[in-house]
Amino acid sequence: MRILVAEDEETLAEIVATGLRRAGFAVDTVYSGDxxxxxxxxxxxxxxxxxxDLPRVHGDDVARHLVGTGSRTRILMLTAAGSMEDRVMGLDLGADDYLPKPFEFPELVSRVRALRRRSARPAPPLLERDGVRLDTVRRTAERDGRALELSPKEFSLLQILLEAEGGVVSAEELLERAWDAHADPFTGAVRVAMSKLRGKLGDPPLIRTVQGVGYVL
Structure with a gap:
């Protein structure tokens, strides 16, 4: 799951981004509307x-832009103004949810996950295939009843493969969905993370490499 944090207070933006990364999301940060x-x-x-309240291009105009282009990206709007009128205006602009500042971080994470489930690419709470069971709400994974201790990145890769339902997922798609914009596509990050995931899944092997195409569970 990939998140964009657009917040002009850079310290707050990085705090939010760090917390979301620890919750298992790939996160980019920007500090202006443009x-x-x-x-x-x-x-x-x-x-x-x-x-x-973003500089250069107001957050309201960013929301209008997303709605106008038909984007499937869900909008969680933040603001220091928490009156009912502000909330109604934000939702009328096309925001999917609204959270006034200051907020409790667990609530932010919960709302982000709820929006993800409502997106055009929904993830059911439980994903199962070939003895692998992934709970996307509790963030737990197991194979044949054996708990898997996965890093957030490994969990994301396994979730994407399970969501493909036996289809091949390209390295480019994995990089786009599980890493942020700072990931270097030439570092072999996907290959390295996939190797670690394979090791934790154990034998018999479950992930197959389709040469020149991608990976399949």
Missing amino acids: AAIAYLSLHDYDVVVLDR
Whole structure:
């Protein structure tokens, strides 16, 4: 799951991004409305955590842009103004959810996950295939009843493969959905992470490499 945090208070943006990464998300951060529009045009985000009072291009206009382009990216709008009128206005602009500042971080994570489930690429709470069971809510994984201690990145890779339901997933798609914009596509990050995931899944092997195409569970 890939998230964009658009917040002009850089310290707050990085705190939010760090917490979301620890919750298992791939996160990019921007500090202005024009940068948010640029990133949203370049990458396929599941959710944008959007500060309403952004410089250069207002958060309201970013929301209008997303709605106008028919984007499937869900909008969680943040604002220091928490009146009913502000909430109604934000939702009328096309926001899917609204969270006033200050907020409790667990609530933010819960709302982001709820929006992900409502996106055009929904993930059921339980994914199962070939003895592998993934609980996307509790963030637990097991194979044939054996608990798997997966890193957030390994969990994301396994979730994407399970969601493909036996289809091949390219390295490019894995990089797009599980890493942030700073990932170097030439470092072999997908190959290394996939190797670690295979080791934790154990034998017999479950993940097959389709040469020149991608990976399949």
